[in-house]
Amino acid sequence: MQASSLPALPRLVERVLSRLEQAERSELNPHARDDYRIAWITVLYAARGNSQPHTDATYRVLGLHPEKVWPSIVARRRALLGAWYEEFHGLMLAPKKPVQSVPWSKSERRESSDLPRRLKQS
Numbered sequence: 772m773q774a775s776s777l778p779a780l781p782r783l784v785e786r787v788l789s790r791l792e793q794a795e796r797s798e799l800n801p802h803a804r805d806d807y808r809i810a811w812i813t814v815l816y817a818a819r820g821n822s823q824p825h826t827d828a829t830y831r832v833l834g835l836h837p838e839k840v841w842p843s844i845v846a847r848r849r850a851l852l853g854a855w856y857e858e859f860h861g862l863m864l865a866p867k868k869p870v871q872s873v874p875w876s877k878s879e880r881r882e883s884s885d886l887p888r889r890l891k892q893s
Contacts (some may be wrong), residue, residue: 784818808832 780788795807809828816824829837849856864877 780818784814787814805832 790881791811791814792803795804795811798807808823809832812828813824814830816827821827826837829835829840833840835843848860852859
């Protein structure tokens, strides 16, 4: 459905729908096109006062609740890759670095304390 064929909507909503429509038409990736379609329907439903526009739009496009989309993608990948799934998606990731505090040098502290004064001068 095109934005121009909808009953009277606020001008901002029409503009957002038009941009999303253009983006969807020019997108080559079918998954990203689905995302644009979900966004378009979400904006439309929200403009019409739907209380859960994103959930309803996701059901309409993908047939799933938004919280079940990613688990469904992972389940499909596991089914397709079988034993290779862990090798391909799990074990090959580099280990994450532990979180650490970075000490602030005296010069950095001094510069940040001078910031209000420097902002007034500019």
